[in-house]
Structures are given as structure tokens and as C-alpha cells.
Amino acid sequence: MSDMSLPAIILILATFFAAGAVKGVTGMGLPTVAMGVLGALISPLTAAGLLIVPSFVTNLWQLLAGPALRPVLRRFWPMMLAICAGTVPGAAWLAGGDAGVARTLLGAALVIYAGYSLLARQLSVPSRMEPVLSLVIGGLTGMVSGATGVFVIPAVPYLQALGLSKDDLVQALGLSFTVSTVALALALGAHGAFSAGLMGLSLLALGPALVGMWAGQKLRSRISLATFRKVFLGFLLLLGAEMALRPVL
Structure with a gap:
């Protein structure tokens, strides 16, 4: 934390406020926005460490706020x-x-993720395939989140394809994101990549993230969710394309 300038810290806190606002509106997106913006400016490894505390607290909140924690845990523990x-x-x-x-x-x-969400048609997973697919999707999600800090691929499309009720889907997403955050924190810590200084800044980022989440929830009823979602995904698509193509530009 001591090697970061004040403008850099302000930018990090502002990013987590914006990421929290997106989560408040859509119910997801905090780690994705934080990694997308910060990963373009600083080391993705550092960005992944910064999102640990805000991601854990906001997703645990989402998980525990749902109505059916035990059934969701029983269904998805293998994943x-x-x-x-x-x-x-x-x-x-x-x-x-x-x-x-x-x-x-x-x-x-x-x-x-953004391209799939914007263009792909809703998939449907037969119940007989769920036991095997949950293991495959879980393993792939873990590898992607461990390597990039993004928890949504392919877990989100898969969970959306299971035909869950709205409340169960939100809770299942909260479970997936919470587990992904804890697993990432433990794995980074085991490799010495999650220092005390980074933990302190991650804890500091929790405040703006929670304020942004509250603001997003207030904003949700005043804007078109469909329009907001398209703008948000379009932003992620452009940001991701710039990051992916940067070495050849």
C-alpha cells in the first residue's frame, strides 16, 4: 500500500464505488468491473488481490440474503x-x-463474457446432465477465475441455463462468487501474492464498494435495466478487446 501514490489509491476506490454500483443495479459484476478497469491500469495480480475483501463481503451478503440457502448448498456443493x-x-x-x-x-x-451475454441465446441444460456438467463447469470456472480474477465464465451462463427461479439464481450466483473469492484468496496467499499491505487496501476498498452497491440499488428502480445491461456489457466488450489486443496495437 505504501508504494502506491495518492491518485492511484483514489482511482482504486472510485473503481470499487463504480463496481459496487453495477452490482447494486444488476446483482453481479463487482469483480468483473474491478478486474476489467484495474487490470488495464495495474498488474492483474495486484488487481485480483484488491478485490478479495469487497468481493467476499458483497457476495456473502447476496448469498445469505436469499430464501433457500440449504437447498442451494445441497444442489451445488460438487460444483x-x-x-x-x-x-x-x-x-x-x-x-x-x-x-x-x-x-x-x-x-x-x-x-x-460480454459477447456471450449480448449475443447468445438462452441455453437449457437437461437435468440428467447436471451432475457431470456441474463438475466440469466448476473446474473451468476455477481455472479462469484463478488465472484472471474473473468469476463469471462459464459459471454464470451455466447457472442461467438451469432454469432456476430468480431468487434461487441470485443465491446460487452469490454462492459461486463467494466460493470463488475465498478460493482465490487462499490460493494467492499460498503463493505469497496476497500481502498485508494489499489486504489493507482491499479492506479500504470495501467502503466505496458498499456505498456504490447501496447507490446502485436505489438507482435500479429509476433506470431501464435492459438498457443499463447493454451499456455495461458494451463497455466490458470494448475494454476487454483493448486489453486483449494491446500487445499487437
Whole structure:
């Protein structure tokens, strides 16, 4: 924390306020926005460490606020274990990999997520395939989140394809994001990439994230959610494309 300038810290806090506002409006997006913006400006490894506390607290809040925690846990615990298992090799690569390559992979993950969300048709997963697919999707989600700090690919499209009720979907997403955050924190810590100074700044970022989330919830009833979603995904698409193509531009 001591090696960061005051303007850099202000930018980080402003980013988490904006990321919290997006989560307040849409119910998701805090780690994605934080990694997208900060990963374009600083090391993706540092950005991943910064999102740990805000992501954990806001997603745990989302998880515990739902009406059916036990059924969601019973249904998705194999997927959560697979997320943890997949995060370990992904985080090892992020902790020891080249920052430029990590930024390119992060950009690609943002492009894939935003492009899918904007263009793809809603999928449907047959119930007989869920036990196997949950393990596969969980493992892939863990590897992607460990390597990029983005928790949404492919967990979000998969959970949306299961035909869950709105409340169950929000709670399942909260569970997936919470587990992904904890797994990433433990994996980065095991590789010595989550220092006390980074933890302090991550804790400081929690305040703006919670204020932004509150503001986003207030804003939700005053704006078109569909329009906001398109603008948000369009922003992620452009940001991700710039990050992915930066080495060749």
C-alpha cells in the first residue's frame, strides 16, 4: 500500500464505488468491473488481490440474503468443490506468470463474457446432465477465475441455463462468487501474492464498494435495466478487446 501514490489509491476506490454500483443495479459484476478497469491500469495480480475483501463481503451478503440457502448448498456443493480445485492451478499461473499475458487473458475473458451475454441465446441444460456438467463447469470456472480474477465464465451462463427461479439464481450466483473469492484468496496467499499491505487496501476498498452497491440499488428502480445491461456489457466488450489486443496495437 505504501508504494502506491495518492491518485492511484483514489482511482482504486472510485473503481470499487463504480463496481459496487453495477452490482447494486444488476446483482453481479463487482469483480468483473474491478478486474476489467484495474487490470488495464495495474498488474492483474495486484488487481485480483484488491478485490478479495469487497468481493467476499458483497457476495456473502447476496448469498445469505436469499430464501433457500440449504437447498442451494445441497444442489451445488460438487460444483463449489470443483471451483476450489480449479482455482489452485489457475492462481499458480497468475502468481508466477507474465503480467502482459495475464492482461491479455483477462481481456479475452471479458470479451467472451460480454459477447456471450449480448449475443447468445438462452441455453437449457437437461437435468440428467447436471451432475457431470456441474463438475466440469466448476473446474473451468476455477481455472479462469484463478488465472484472471474473473468469476463469471462459464459459471454464470451455466447457472442461467438451469432454469432456476430468480431468487434461487441470485443465491446460487452469490454462492459461486463467494466460493470463488475465498478460493482465490487462499490460493494467492499460498503463493505469497496476497500481502498485508494489499489486504489493507482491499479492506479500504470495501467502503466505496458498499456505498456504490447501496447507490446502485436505489438507482435500479429509476433506470431501464435492459438498457443499463447493454451499456455495461458494451463497455466490458470494448475494454476487454483493448486489453486483449494491446500487445499487437
